[in-house]
Amino acid sequence: MITGKTKTVGILGYPVGHSLSPLMHNAAFNALELDYIYVPLPVEPDHLGQAVAGLKAMGVVGANVTIPHKVTIIPYLDELDRSAQLAGAVNTIVIRKGRCIGYNTDVQGFVQSLTAKNITIKGKNAVIMGAGGAARAVVCGLIEQGIDQIIIGTRNNLKAQEFVKLFPTGTHIQGCDWQKAMFIDAIRQCDIFINCTPLGMSTNNEVALPINWQDVKSNATVCDLIYNPPMTQFLTDAQSRGHMVINGASMLVEQGALAFELWTGETAPRNIMCEVLAKF
Numbered sequence: 001m002i003t004g005k006t007k008t009v010g011i012l013g014y015p016v017g018h019s020l021s022p023l024m025h026n027a028a029f030n031a032l033e034l035d036y037i038y039v040p041l042p043v044e045p046d047h048l049g050q051a052v053a054g055l056k057a058m059g060v061v062g063a064n065v066t067i068p069h070k071v072t073i074i075p076y077l078d079e080l081d082r083s084a085q086l087a088g089a090v091n092t093i094v095i096r097k098g099r100c101i102g103y104n105t106d107v108q109g110f111v112q113s114l115t116a117k118n119i120t121i122k123g124k125n126a127v128i129m130g131a132g133g134a135a136r137a138v139v140c141g142l143i144e145q146g147i148d149q150i151i152i153g154t155r156n157n158l159k160a161q162e163f164v165k166l167f168p169t170g171t172h173i174q175g176c177d178w179q180k181a182m183f184i185d186a187i188r189q190c191d192i193f194i195n196c197t198p199l200g201m202s203t204n205n206e207v208a209l210p211i212n213w214q215d216v217k218s219n220a221t222v223c224d225l226i227y228n229p230p231m232t233q234f235l236t237d238a239q240s241r242g243h244m245v246i247n248g249a250s251m252l253v254e255q256g257a258l259a260f261e262l263w264t265g266e267t268a269p270r271n272i273m274c275e276v277l278a279k280f
């Protein structure tokens with residue numbers, strides 16, 4: 001029951017109608033009988049600064065931050081935790097004593113989605129499609145776990161080149177246009193192949209990812225950060241060629257659980273969060 005004491009958290013994004021986070025978090029609050037509510041907060045990019053000021057003014061406890069605000073929200077925050085500083089992107093905010101602090105729980109969420117399936121990261125090669133906020137978190141997680149080499153493929157080579165400059169010199173990370181020979185060479189050698197673009201989301205009817213599956217190393221693990229739908233065309237194609245596939249659901253649960261713990265100080269009921277997602 002919502003009362004005058006109920007604490008509010010939510011999800012800032014645009015659009016947010018596809019998000020399963022409200023279902024997952026409200027189920028978790030109910031399971032632990034915590035007096036919190038999680039609401040969708042659709043905010044157009046031009047209104048992001050006003051929205052952050054509004055959350056502080058209204059005493060909102062915190063929020064998740066999703067596409068397209070993960071990087072652009074940073075100038076509106078008062079402080080960044082180390083996870084967000086390293087990733088250069090924010091997926092969770094906590095508002096304490098009127099100060100808005102940015103965190104990035106996607107980093108550990110992604111790592112956990114691989115380690116839960118016993119995928120080794122140390123010493124391996126990864127190829128990532130996309131160079132947005134989620135890709136930054138994925139790269140941070142892979143580096144932290146000792147990946148050997150990362151190739152970033154994008155539709156726009158300039159964006160790939162800008163992206164790789166975000167990481168310390170000495171990091172084995174290179175960028176390229178995903179239509180070029182360098183990308184084809186990379187997928188021939190990759191152990192972990194990850195889609196970090198929104199291509200394949202249920203809300204996205206645009207072009208498919210440009211993959212020739214004959215070029216992909218036969219025993220590569222194939223991951224898609226998308227969780228809605230659970231099996232994108234990218235994962236369906238990979239599975240039909242015998243690849244192990246991992247969708248974004250386990251990352252969603254872990255990043256959400258870590259955010260829940262930041263807002264409430266309670267251990268998140270991960271099993272409940274998984275169960276509610278499995279129904280969709």
Ligand code: NAP
Nearest residue numbers: 067130131132133134135155196197198206225248251252
């Ligand atoms: P973002 O910051 O907007 O970045 C999106 C990236 O995809 C950019 O590199 C962008 O390239 C590229 N892209 C977008 N539309 C494209 C198109 N039509 N053709 C080719 N490339 C395109 O988004 P994000 O926050 O990184 O999120 C990416 C995806 O990961 C989303 O589907 C999101 O839901 C998912 N995600 C899932 C989880 C989880 O917990 N499972 C967590 C985080 C994110 P340009 O710069 O050229 O536009």
